[in-house]
Amino acid sequence: MNIGPYEFAEFKALAVKFHGYAAPGLLIGGCMTAAAMTALPAGVLFEALVETYNCLPDAVQLLTPCSTGNKRLHVVHYGKTALSLFDKYSGRGIRARIDPGLLGPWPEIRAWIMKEKGKEEQNEAMLERQIDEAGTTIVALQPVCVDLSRLNRKSDGPLALCPHCGESFPAAHGSLCRGCAEGAPYSFPR
Amino acid sequence: MNIGPYEFAEFKALAVKFHGYAAPGLLIGGCMTAAAMTALPAGVLFEALVETYNCLPDAVQLLTPCSTGNKRLHVVHYGKTALSLFDKYSGRGIRARIDPGLLGPWPEIRAWIMKEKGKEEQNEAMLERQIDEAGTTIVALQPVCVDLSRLNRKSDGPLALCPHCGESFPAAHGSLCRGCAEGAPYSFPR
Numbered sequence: 001m002n003i004g005p006y007e008f009a010e011f012k013a014l015a016v017k018f019h020g021y022a023a024p025g026l027l028i029g030g031c032m033t034a035a036a037m038t039a040l041p042a043g044v045l046f047e048a049l050v051e052t053y054n055c056l057p058d059a060v061q062l063l064t065p066c067s068t069g070n071k072r073l074h075v076v077h078y079g080k081t082a083l084s085l086f087d088k089y090s091g092r093g094i095r096a097r098i099d100p101g102l103l104g105p106w107p108e109i110r111a112w113i114m115k116e117k118g119k120e121e122q123n124e125a126m127l128e129r130q131i132d133e134a135g136t137t138i139v140a141l142q143p144v145c146v147d148l149s150r151l152n153r154k155s156d157g158p159l160a161l162c163p164h165c166g167e168s169f170p171a172a173h174g175s176l177c178r179g180c181a182e183g184a185p186y187s188f189p190r
Numbered sequence: 191m192n193i194g195p196y197e198f199a200e201f202k203a204l205a206v207k208f209h210g211y212a213a214p215g216l217l218i219g220g221c222m223t224a225a226a227m228t229a230l231p232a233g234v235l236f237e238a239l240v241e242t243y244n245c246l247p248d249a250v251q252l253l254t255p256c257s258t259g260n261k262r263l264h265v266v267h268y269g270k271t272a273l274s275l276f277d278k279y280s281g282r283g284i285r286a287r288i289d290p291g292l293l294g295p296w297p298e299i300r301a302w303i304m305k306e307k308g309k310e311e312q313n314e315a316m317l318e319r320q321i322d323e324a325g326t327t328i329v330a331l332q333p334v335c336v337d338l339s340r341l342n343r344k345s346d347g348p349l350a351l352c353p354h355c356g357e358s359f360p361a362a363h364g365s366l367c368r369g370c371a372e373g374a375p376y377s378f379p380r
Contacts, residue, residue: 018251019260026259049376051369053342058259061208061251068258068265069216069248070209075258076375078368079346079360084376095376097357114358115349143379150375152243156269159305167287168304170269178268179241185266185340186239186274186285189333 001135003030004037004063008132011062019058024112024124027131028081028138029059032096035136036085037064039094047072047088049146051080074151081113084144091146099140106130109138191325193220194227194253198322201252209248214302214314217321218271218328219249222286225326226275227254229284237262237278239336241270264341271303274334281336289330296320299328 003011011030012022019026033048033056040046048066050056050073057068057075060083066072072088086093103110108127111117160171162180169177178184193201201220202212209216223238223246230236238256240246240263247258247265250273256262262278276283293300298317301307350361352370359367368374 019257020255021260023260029259052346053258053261054346055259058257061258065210067209067248068243068251068263069219069245070211070213071243073258076368077342078374079363080357080367080369082357086376091376092379095378100358144376145379146376152267156242156244167270167272168290173269177270178266179270184268186276186281186334186336188285189282189335 001031001132002034003027003135004034012128014062015058018062019055022128023055024127024131025055025081026059026062027128028098028109028113029056029083030063031131031134031136032056032081032083032098032139033059033063033085035139035141036083036094036096038136039141040085040087045088046085046093047074047146047151049074049076049084049086049151051076051078051082053077054079056081056083071153084146086144086146091148093144093146095142095144096139097142098138102138102140106134106138109134191221191322192224193217193325194224202318204252205248208252209245212318213245214317214321215245215271216249216252217318218288218299218303219246219273220253221321221324221326222246222271222273222288222329223249223253223275225329225331226273226284226286228326229331230275230277235278236275236283237264237336237341239264239266239274239276239341241266241268241272243267244269246271246273261343274336276334276336281338283334283336285332285334286329287332288328292328292330296324296328299324 015022048060082097084095156170159168162177164180205212238250272287274285346360349358352367354370
């Protein structure tokens, strides 16, 4: 089956280029994203909310105009194979997830999604073939309403200079930049 | 000047395709990413830590193998025009930021970075020309050491079924999935 506008092999090539590897999660994420897109009203300006950092964000970035750096892709760290595409202004949209109840004909996909097998036991060629054949049929879609006030979409506003590190930061963050206030996850070796 | 392996116009075209628009922050982020890459030891397997969601993550995704979905791109919400590329195993690397002290010859870049002008007063053509001419000369580089224990890199581990929503989630997250435990930023309309 196609993944959005791409033939399966073509999407795999894009995946390798962008993600480093045509990971099963990226192929499955492609099916989910494509399914959700077809369920959106035509022409709607949409954003994405993805519920895992694993692979799915890259499927959205390959198939939609939403990216991390244009802030139309939002990620919550829930470890769930689910994503929503929603109207930027109303929050109304579609949530896509893999429904285990639809995986009967696809035991390799089921084993992969449910983590039933170790990496060595997986048959990756068969897994890929099943994803190609299953396409969007394994995706359950449900209307969703996203709470826009809980997404990171605000402009940073005016800048200030941090009295501790001397670098500029959004004045709205407080008297110190967050790196100095919270302790950044990096240090400068002497 | 070139931005990494791309001519300036070529990088602009990539930016439009991926980000929707050749935003000044993406062009500047391209210069920062390219500068940091040249300072890394050859052949090192690296990840990226970006200190803003504005544009810079997409510069990293266009110029490096690091992406949100392969978890080699990490973002902290500090609102700072800074990014680090670092060795995946040691955390040692290079932090790149725009040094206002280097912006003397580039008043449009300075005005943009420091938010000295409203959007209407900006001369975007001149800003782009100055970014093209300045290239990596406006980027200050500094050795950095990233604390790998503070990054999201762990595998999710075994799954469990959430007793509330019935969906699978990483068992290590607790008795409920995080969406149910914390209250997800979305709801299902009846």
